[in-house]
Amino acid sequence: xxxxxxxxxxxxxxxxxxxxxxxxxxxxxxxxxxxxxxxxxxxxxxxxxxxxxxxxxxxxxxxxxxxxxxxxxxxxxxxxxxxxxxxxxxxxxxxxxxxxxxxxxxxxxxxxxxxxxxxxxxxxxxxxxxxxxxxxxxxxxxxxxxxxxxxxxxxxxxxxxxxxxxxxxxxxxxxxxxxxxxxxxxxxxxxxxxxxxxxxxxxxxxxxxxxxxxxxxxxxxxxxxxxxxxxxxxxxxx
Numbered sequence: 223x224x225x226x227x228x229x230x231x232x233x234x235x236x237x238x239x240x241x242x243x244x245x246x247x248x249x250x251x252x253x254x255x256x257x258x259x260x261x262x263x264x265x266x267x268x269x270x271x272x273x274x275x276x277x278x279x280x281x282x283x284x285x286x287x288x289x290x291x292x293x294x295x296x297x298x299x300x301x302x303x304x305x306x307x308x309x310x311x312x313x314x315x316x317x318x319x320x321x322x323x324x325x326x327x328x329x330x331x332x333x334x335x336x337x338x339x340x341x342x343x344x345x346x347x348x349x350x351x352x353x354x355x356x357x358x359x360x361x362x363x364x365x366x367x368x369x370x371x372x373x374x375x376x377x378x379x380x381x382x383x384x385x386x387x388x389x390x391x392x393x394x395x396x397x398x399x400x401x402x403x404x405x406x407x408x409x410x411x412x413x414x415x416x417x418x419x420x421x422x423x424x425x426x427x428x429x430x431x432x433x434x435x436x437x438x439x440x441x442x443x444x445x446x447x448x449x450x451x452x453x454x455x456x457x458x459x460x
Contacts, residue, residue, distance in 0.1 A: 247273030247290065251304075260420070261304065261320060270294065275306070280320070280328070281420050281460040283335050283349070286313050302326075308333070318351070325365040326418070327357030337373075341414070341424045342456030343444055347376040354392060356399045358418035364394035371401050373412065379443065382428070388412050411450075420460035427453045 248266040264277035270292040278285040288306040296303035302322025309315055316333030334350040354369035372389035388403035388410060400415040409429045416422035429451035430436040437452065445452035 246270075247275075247292070251292075278306070282339070283337065283460060285316065285335060286310055288316070316351075318354070321357060323360075325357040325359040327355070327365075329355040329357065331355070331369070339458075341373075341422070342458050343454060344412070344424060344426050344456055345375055345379070346373045348374045350374070350387070350389075356392060358399075362418040363397040364399045364418075367392040367394045367399045371403070373403060373414075379428075379440075382410070384410060409451075416460065421457070422460060423455070423457045425453060425455045427451050 246266075247268050247270050251261065251266060260281045261275070262279050263275035265275075267274045267276070273290045273292075274287065275285070275290050276287050278288050278290075285306070286308050287310075288308045290304055290306045293301075293303040293305070301324050302320070304320040304322075305318075306320065307315075307317040314334050316331075316335060318331030318333075319329045321327055321329060331351040331354040334348050336348050337346045340346040350372040352370040352372070354371060356367050357365045359365045368391075370389055370391050372387045374387040375384035384405060386406055388405050390401055390403040392399060392401050394400070395415065398415040398417050400413065403412040403414065404410065410427070412424060412426045414422060414424045426445075427448070427450050428440060428445065430440065437447070440452040440454075441447070443454070445454045447453075
């Protein structure tokens, strides 16, 4: 190979690198189908190597303003892999990866975000992720689920203090992602499951230990007596 041909190949490669490096993140998100995977933002800035999503959301979960980068190797293979991170003194740190397909979902998510509207009648304020992975296959079945989640209930429920939250592991169960959460005392338990579309079902049970005043207060809030204590079931969409 002569010197001129080598220079032409090197120049073409450099031009390709420059095009990829400066390709706008906004266009890349649209072409990659990230919106179908649940990512939206008020504004998108920068390139695929170093972009910024302003007031980003994953479904209804607010992520705030995050730094983001798309994996060009994944894009060449027809996949979407978006790494995102947030370093915010007010909101706290949050980082992870979004996968648009093959299978789609999130992986290695750590940090916390608020939960707009809670879980229906269950007043959940924030959700914290600890190495969380949840991915669904093309048929909408849970393909993998790992890590832990913690839900903080700041609003008082019949005088209970649940500000320390309920936490537990994630797993796949009957095609859905499921988290079995418990408070530190173990007297309060919440089972949360959701599908690939973000439709969730939650069952919150509280063992009142034969306290008639607590039982009456929970009944007034919509809880129903059951074998494991008082139970409140709700459903909705993230």
